[in-house]
Amino acid sequence: MTAPTFDLSPADRIAVGIAAVAGFVLLLELALPHRLEAPAPAAPALAEVRESHGDVVEVGPLSGYLSVTERPLFEQSRRPFVAAVEPAPVVPAGPRVEFELTAVIITSATQIALLRSNVTPTVQRVALNETVDGWTLAEVAPDTVVLRRGSESVTVPLRPDPVGPGSGQAARPDPRNRTH
Numbered sequence: 001m002t003a004p005t006f007d008l009s010p011a012d013r014i015a016v017g018i019a020a021v022a023g024f025v026l027l028l029e030l031a032l033p034h035r036l037e038a039p040a041p042a043a044p045a046l047a048e049v050r051e052s053h054g055d056v057v058e059v060g061p062l063s064g065y066l067s068v069t070e071r072p073l074f075e076q077s078r079r080p081f082v083a084a085v086e087p088a089p090v091v092p093a094g095p096r097v098e099f100e101l102t103a104v105i106i107t108s109a110t111q112i113a114l115l116r117s118n119v120t121p122t123v124q125r126v127a128l129n130e131t132v133d134g135w136t137l138a139e140v141a142p143d144t145v146v147l148r149r150g151s152e153s154v155t156v157p158l159r160p161d162p163v164g165p166g167s168g169q170a171a172r173p174d175p176r177n178r179t180h
Contacts, residue, residue: 097117097118097119097133097134098117099115099147099156100117100159101113101114101115101145101158102114102123104142104145106140110127110128111140112126112140113140115156117132128140135147135149143157143158
C-alpha cells in the first residue's frame with residue numbers, strides 16, 4: 001500500500017512550516033521553564049537611602065548644581081543663553097535739530113505725527129515711541145507733540161495755517177458758515 005500524497009500550494013507549505021516552528025517553541029517553553037529576573041536598580045531606592053542616612057536626605061549646597069542652570073539641558077551645544085544687546089540709538093552730532101509738525105493723527109489704536117526737520121526736509125510719519133533724527137516721539141496731543149532725547153525734551157506745536165489774513169492768499173471758506 002502506498003502512502004497518500006498531498007498537493008500543497010506554496011502558501012500552505014509556509015503555513016505548515018510556521019505552525020511546526022511555533023509548536024516546537026511551545027514544547028521548549030513547557031519543558032524548560034525559566035524565571036524572569038528584575039533588572040538591578042540604577043539608583044538606590046528612597047527606602048535604602050533613609051535606612052543608611054536616617055530620615056534626612058542631603059543633596060549638598062545648590063552651588064554644586066550651578067552647571068545645571070548655567071548650561072541649558074535642552075540645547076545641543078549646552079552653551080548658556082546670551083541675550084542680544086541692542087545698541088543705543090545713534091544721536092547725530094552737529095547742529096540743533098528743529099522740527100515742524102505738519103499733521104497729527106490720533107485714533108483709539110495709534111498716535112502718529114507727521115514731522116519735518118531741518119535735517120530731513122521731507123515729511124516723515126512717526127508713531128508714538130518711534131525715533132526721528134535722534135529724537136523719540138513721547139507724547140501726541142491734537143495740537144502739539146513732545147519729542148525727547150535723553151533728559152532733553154521739546155514741545156512742537158502744530159504749524160499755523162499759512163493761509164490767513166495778511167498772507168497774500170485767499171483764505172479758505174469755513175465749512176461751518178456754508179449756506180446751501
